[in-house]
Amino acid sequence: MKKRFLSVLLCASMAAVSLAACSSGASSSTATTAAPQTTSAQAETTAKAEETTAKTTEASGEKLVVGFAQIGQESGWRDAETLSIQTYASENGDKVELLFADAQQKQENQIKAIKNFIEQGVDVIGLAPVVETGWDQVFAEAKEAGIPIILLDRRADVSEDLYATFIGSDFIEEGKMAAKEMAKLLGDSGKIVELEGTVGASAATDRKTGFDDEIKASYPGIEIVASQTGDFTRAQGKEVMESFLKSNKDIKGVYAHNDDMALGAIEAIKEAGLKPGEDIKIVSIDGVRGIFEAMAAGEANCTVECNPLLGPLLFETAAKLKAGQSVDKWVKSVDGVFTADMAAKVLPDRKY
Numbered sequence: 001m002k003k004r005f006l007s008v009l010l011c012a013s014m015a016a017v018s019l020a021a022c023s024s025g026a027s028s029s030t031a032t033t034a035a036p037q038t039t040s041a042q043a044e045t046t047a048k049a050e051e052t053t054a055k056t057t058e059a060s061g062e063k064l065v066v067g068f069a070q071i072g073q074e075s076g077w078r079d080a081e082t083l084s085i086q087t088y089a090s091e092n093g094d095k096v097e098l099l100f101a102d103a104q105q106k107q108e109n110q111i112k113a114i115k116n117f118i119e120q121g122v123d124v125i126g127l128a129p130v131v132e133t134g135w136d137q138v139f140a141e142a143k144e145a146g147i148p149i150i151l152l153d154r155r156a157d158v159s160e161d162l163y164a165t166f167i168g169s170d171f172i173e174e175g176k177m178a179a180k181e182m183a184k185l186l187g188d189s190g191k192i193v194e195l196e197g198t199v200g201a202s203a204a205t206d207r208k209t210g211f212d213d214e215i216k217a218s219y220p221g222i223e224i225v226a227s228q229t230g231d232f233t234r235a236q237g238k239e240v241m242e243s244f245l246k247s248n249k250d251i252k253g254v255y256a257h258n259d260d261m262a263l264g265a266i267e268a269i270k271e272a273g274l275k276p277g278e279d280i281k282i283v284s285i286d287g288v289r290g291i292f293e294a295m296a297a298g299e300a301n302c303t304v305e306c307n308p309l310l311g312p313l314l315f316e317t318a319a320k321l322k323a324g325q326s327v328d329k330w331v332k333s334v335d336g337v338f339t340a341d342m343a344a345k346v347l348p349d350r351k352y
Contacts, residue, residue, distance in 0.1 A: 017212040034121070049316035050092060057095045057318040064096045067117030068126040068152075068320050070165055072105040074198075074232045075314045076261040077286045077308050080352035081128070081153065084311035096315055107131055114138050124164075124318035126150045132157040139163060142181065152310055155202040164321055167313055167331045171203050174304045174335055175210020178283050181302040181337060182215075182253055185281040188275060189221030190252030194242045195265060197235050197257035206230070207257045225251070230261040235262030245272050256284040256346045259291035259303055266299050277340070278342035286313075287338060289350045295343035305336045308352055 013311055025278060032302070051065055070082055089098035101113035113195035117125050124149055132155060142149055148164035155166055158231040182192065186335060197204030206229070215222050225248050230237040236312075237256060244252075245252065245268060247307050254269075262284035269276040277284055277299045284291060287305030294300035313331065320327050338346060 006098045013056075019046055046308070047087070047134060048093075049312035049319075050087070053092060053095045053319040056092075056323045059261040059323060063094075064124070064315065064319050064322055065099070066096065066124050066315065067099040067101070067113070067122040068314070069103055069110040069117075069128070070132045071128050072103055074105060075258060075286075075288060076288045076352070077258065077260070077306070079130075080288075081280055081308035084252050084309040085126075085314060086311070088311035088315055090324045092315070103130060105130060105312055107134060111135075111138050116141060118142055118147060118152055121145075122147060123322045124148055124150060126152050126318070127156070128152045129156045129202070130198065131153050132202045132205065132240050133200065133218075136162065137229065150314060150317055152323075153203075153306075157202075164319060165327045165329055165331060167310055167317060167333075169306045169335050170335050173209035174306060176213075176284050177210045177335065177337055178207070178255055178285060178302070179214035179219070181217045181304070181339070182211075182255055182283045185283070185301055186222060186253055188219050191223050191225045191250055191344040192253035192255060193241070193248065193251055194224055194227035195240055195254065195256040195261040196227060197229065197232045197261075199229050201232070204232070207251065211255055216320030221241045222253075224255075226326040230256070230264065232258050232260060234260040234264040234267075237261030238268045239264070241265035242266035242272075245269070245274075252280070252281055253281040253283065256282070259286040259288040261299060262293060262303075262327045263290050266294055270299075275299075287336075287352075289347070289352060292343045292347045292350055294340070295338070295340040296347055298340065300340065302337065302339050306332045307335075309332055 003020040025060045056064055083215055089096055101199055104107035114125055125142055135156045135158050139149060139158050143162055151163055151166040173207055196208055228240050236332050254265050256265060262282050266276040269280050274280060282300040283302045285304045285306055287303050291303045317327055
């Protein structure tokens, strides 16, 4: 019998609950599509998760024990995802137990956490992998121990038999949508720069592929004159944008792989005496509250949403796996596009 924890271990509560990333990649595996997470849809998802976990707990006579290795606190989006996971565990403590690890943006810490979860005999392991590669050995150890792995919001470059399912967005499609919105803003021509996410992260790799390929294929009048990682953080986004502005003249647009880097770029543009949203168009991905505030103020133009409230779906899927039920290899969320003219109306209802 697997060990059971005496208490739910939750990390310190996040100070910012606004909202970097969510992967894709071609796959022949079965995929389902989750509904867009409006307030009512989120409530329905939570209720369904609670029902599933309750049935599993009743059938087994034991709580569902999940170990989750989070990337860290790279952005408001990541904080919102963490809070979603922790809140579900806290509110359903009679049915689930959570062992949570904050890896502080280091793969070695995530690997160490997974090894600890295996040693302690959790039912299911959840992971938002900080990078795509380097997971084969520890995933194989989990498989050997009979513990399924759920990938949440980012993929890992491993054989499909080493993980149970991936829950998250289609990052390539997000990049394509961002490219189309940028083209509309620029009238299909102009010089733009790109703020990339963490090197090796599936969200960064796929969002770049989707955007760059769409620009090249459909909008030859748009030129990406510079592209550099901002590591999904606001501080790095500002620093890299400052460098772009010094090195490149007549920049007409910024594409950021997440909203936090876009918000940093907005600061740099303003400090350079230019008007973000007007002189330089801003398109980014995630849908955090901060970017909606910027759009409402006329300082950003568009965001492609990537919903972070994945806690209920994580536990529902984990409960199914513990019960021996089959799950699809990819549970795909639906992303939406929000433009500046929508921001003021939508802002009051934003939950992250």
